[in-house]
Amino acid sequence: MKKILAVIVVLLMALIAGCDDADTTPPVITFSIPLGYQGEVNNVFVPCGVVFDAFLGVRAKDPGNEDPVRLEIESQLFGGENGSNHILTVDYVATDQAGNETRASRTIKFDDNEAPAIVFDPDYASQIGGRWVTIVMSPQEAARFSGFKVVDACDGDITRRAITAVAAGDNPMVWEITIAAVDQAGNEAAEILTALNFGPAEPANNNEAELTGEGEGEGEGEPTAETENKETALADFYLASGASLPWIYYGQDFGAKNGDFASKASRQQLGDNFLFLAQNGASVVRVFLGCDLSSGLKDYDGIVGWDPAVFENVSVLLAEAQAAGLRVILVFLDYTVADGIVITDDGVIVGERPELLTNQKTLLLGLLGQLLSAYQGNPAIYGIEIINHPENAIALSASEMKSFVQDAAGIVHNYGLTATVCSRGRADVGQWQGLNLDFYEFSYDDSMEAELPLDYPAGQLGLDKPVLVDIQASAVWLKLNLLRKNGYAGALCWSLNSDPAEGDFANSADRYLAYFLNH
Numbered sequence: 001m002k003k004i005l006a007v008i009v010v011l012l013m014a015l016i017a018g019c020d021d022a023d024t025t026p027p028v029i030t031f032s033i034p035l036g037y038q039g040e041v042n043n044v045f046v047p048c049g050v051v052f053d054a055f056l057g058v059r060a061k062d063p064g065n066e067d068p069v070r071l072e073i074e075s076q077l078f079g080g081e082n083g084s085n086h087i088l089t090v091d092y093v094a095t096d097q098a099g100n101e102t103r104a105s106r107t108i109k110f111d112d113n114e115a116p117a118i119v120f121d122p123d124y125a126s127q128i129g130g131r132w133v134t135i136v137m138s139p140q141e142a143a144r145f146s147g148f149k150v151v152d153a154c155d156g157d158i159t160r161r162a163i164t165a166v167a168a169g170d171n172p173m174v175w176e177i178t179i180a181a182v183d184q185a186g187n188e189a190a191e192i193l194t195a196l197n198f199g200p201a202e203p204a205n206n207n208e209a210e211l212t213g214e215g216e217g218e219g220e221g222e223p224t225a226e227t228e229n230k231e232t233a234l235a236d237f238y239l240a241s242g243a244s245l246p247w248i249y250y251g252q253d254f255g256a257k258n259g260d261f262a263s264k265a266s267r268q269q270l271g272d273n274f275l276f277l278a279q280n281g282a283s284v285v286r287v288f289l290g291c292d293l294s295s296g297l298k299d300y301d302g303i304v305g306w307d308p309a310v311f312e313n314v315s316v317l318l319a320e321a322q323a324a325g326l327r328v329i330l331v332f333l334d335y336t337v338a339d340g341i342v343i344t345d346d347g348v349i350v351g352e353r354p355e356l357l358t359n360q361k362t363l364l365l366g367l368l369g370q371l372l373s374a375y376q377g378n379p380a381i382y383g384i385e386i387i388n389h390p391e392n393a394i395a396l397s398a399s400e401m402k403s404f405v406q407d408a409a410g411i412v413h414n415y416g417l418t419a420t421v422c423s424r425g426r427a428d429v430g431q432w433q434g435l436n437l438d439f440y441e442f443s444y445d446d447s448m449e450a451e452l453p454l455d456y457p458a459g460q461l462g463l464d465k466p467v468l469v470d471i472q473a474s475a476v477w478l479k480l481n482l483l484r485k486n487g488y489a490g491a492l493c494w495s496l497n498s499d500p501a502e503g504d505f506a507n508s509a510d511r512y513l514a515y516f517l518n519h
Helices: 002-020 139-143 234-239 264-279 308-324 361-374 398-414 476-485 509-517
Strands: 028-031 038-040 043-047 058-061 070-079 087-095 101-111 117-120 126-128 131-136 148-151 158-167 174-183 188-197 242-245 284-288 297-300 303-306 327-334 338-345 348-352 381-388 419-423 440-444 467-472 490-494
Touching: 028 087, 028 101, 058 070, 058 087, 117 188, 126 361, 131 139, 131 361, 139 158, 139 174, 148 188, 188 303, 234 476, 234 490, 242 264, 264 308, 284 381, 284 490, 303 308, 303 361, 308 327, 308 361, 361 398, 381 398, 398 419, 467 476, 476 490, 476 509
Parallel strands: 043 101, 131 188, 242 284, 242 490, 284 327, 327 381, 381 419, 419 440, 440 467, 467 490
Antiparallel strands: 028 058, 038 043, 070 087, 087 101, 117 148, 126 131, 158 174, 174 188, 297 303, 338 348
């Protein structure tokens, strides 16, 4: 029995001795500067924009043994002077196997010495010749330009931005917009944007619609026929019909070497053509202002603008049309501007400028507005055809073309005019609905008859506006009658001065006139 008690006493003494050796020493947290960084051991500097791992340069160990220690982040708090979020305070907690804890903190300073970036929206500004350019319709619009954003890559703390607009020299068309921004750390950024003021002297509308093409408007001259399946009144059909005069030389822009009729001889020829059309019953003439714009535009020290010859030619065109009693559909562009086919003219590559309808769309719409402002209210203008056969401009996607057409229609409306496009055929015309057009137009030639017969009611197209049809001038009496009976608003014959094989209007003019005189 005494032996048993002695063993128990020994065990108790050993247990007591073990308790005296219990681990009560807390773990130790040490900091070091991570490789590739600068600062102090507990105050690390992190370059702007770098994603920093808060466990870098932090160690925890138990000084009494080699047992593993659990290291955790207890809290993280952004702070600093003036509420800046450049300084991150991280609180760590280390726990050993015995449950002892140690806490320590360090700061991580994100060294923001990077200026914010001013980024322009490509729908509002284009980079041309190394500078950013936008279109405005008034100096007031320049002062409230909003087609940009300010980005701070480090921490997003933009504190101030400002916009100023001043005239650039003596040219009232050119303004300079200065956009400035400052971040919380005091870094500054500034960009200068050249604004081309293409608005009239007293613009009717100074809102954002003139830049985005969302403007709505109504003008005189749109077809009056309803699109229901019923016959169009003869008088209405007569007032919306006529012929195309694609150019004295087809495929040339206004101002081209073969497309200039501001000279005395060419003006005489144009006047004779218009008088011939009027005497043979035409009310409307469709004229191509631009094809691919290879000759209508000029470079003015890195900024694209109209050749002055364009305005001379348009002025002559409208004056001669008014003298003959005709109204003009101005075709702004042909599909050749972006049809993927490059033509070489005397060694100069022409015929492809799809960028004007996409990333330089703002510039092109401004040029359109400038042109229309010069002839706003001219009674000889029937309407503006934004583009001929847009479906053939295959260098653009369908969505890009629709965006351009809708925006261009908004510009046209700002000047009280009507807008349309001429689709390549009846099967395609429906896709242009819902883009703020005032009437529709499609082409028909005799080769389409088997699949898309001309004898087809306009009401069955399901369109919400009147429809004009461009036809070959052959068998013109029959075609006019079919179109009027089927409810179309009018017909435009292709064309005066065209190849006789395509149905030159001059060879069919007597039958065209006879149709209206004998109904």
